[in-house]
Amino acid sequence: MSCYLTRKFLESIFGDGAGLYSLPLVGVSKSKRGVSYSVKMHGMSSRDISRTLWRLRRTKIVEFREDGEKVKIVLTELGKKRILRYKLEDMKIQKPKKWDGNWHIVAFDIPENRKAARNALGQKMKELGLLPFQKSLWIYPYDCKDEIDFIAGVFEVGKYVHYIITRSITNDELLRQRFNVKAN
Numbered sequence: 001m002s003c004y005l006t007r008k009f010l011e012s013i014f015g016d017g018a019g020l021y022s023l024p025l026v027g028v029s030k031s032k033r034g035v036s037y038s039v040k041m042h043g044m045s046s047r048d049i050s051r052t053l054w055r056l057r058r059t060k061i062v063e064f065r066e067d068g069e070k071v072k073i074v075l076t077e078l079g080k081k082r083i084l085r086y087k088l089e090d091m092k093i094q095k096p097k098k099w100d101g102n103w104h105i106v107a108f109d110i111p112e113n114r115k116a117a118r119n120a121l122g123q124k125m126k127e128l129g130l131l132p133f134q135k136s137l138w139i140y141p142y143d144c145k146d147e148i149d150f151i152a153g154v155f156e157v158g159k160y161v162h163y164i165i166t167r168s169i170t171n172d173e174l175l176r177q178r179f180n181v182k183a184n
Helices: 002-014 046-058 077-090 112-128 145-154 173-179
Strands: 020-031 034-039 062-067 070-075 103-108 131-134 137-140 161-166
Touching (some): 002 046, 103 112, 112 137, 131 173, 145 161
Antiparallel strands (some): 020 034, 020 070
16 A cells, blocks of 8 residues: 555655655654654645655655745656656557558667666567567557667666667568558
């Protein structure tokens, strides 16, 4: 349950990946353990909010900054990466109703010392429906440049990833059949 609450909390506050959000204070108390903040959010109990905030702060995903009557919750670099991971998990490529006849090819040559990123990129492209054409050459019938750029950015391999659009590939009948698209 705590992972669900953490994700819901982060997405509701930082869904756009921004780094700063203010919540009105309902109460502040100081004890030997430190400062305790009470806040209210629609759809979550104050106990769940307190536990989630405490966990996010302890794991250095957010920081608190007091600003008069408000506490600013600041997303750390680690927190920004967590938000990106959530966006990556939910990513889907929008398919148009009609195929425009273009093949979208992703080519990459990621160095061996970035093997984990290369494997993660390949796995995500496979999840999105791209087809491996060769070892580091993937193909898709619809525009997916924004998604590929985002994925390459998350895995920090953008400079090794290239996006190609072509109208013609020899013997593309099998590809059209595989993707269930009709030639123009």
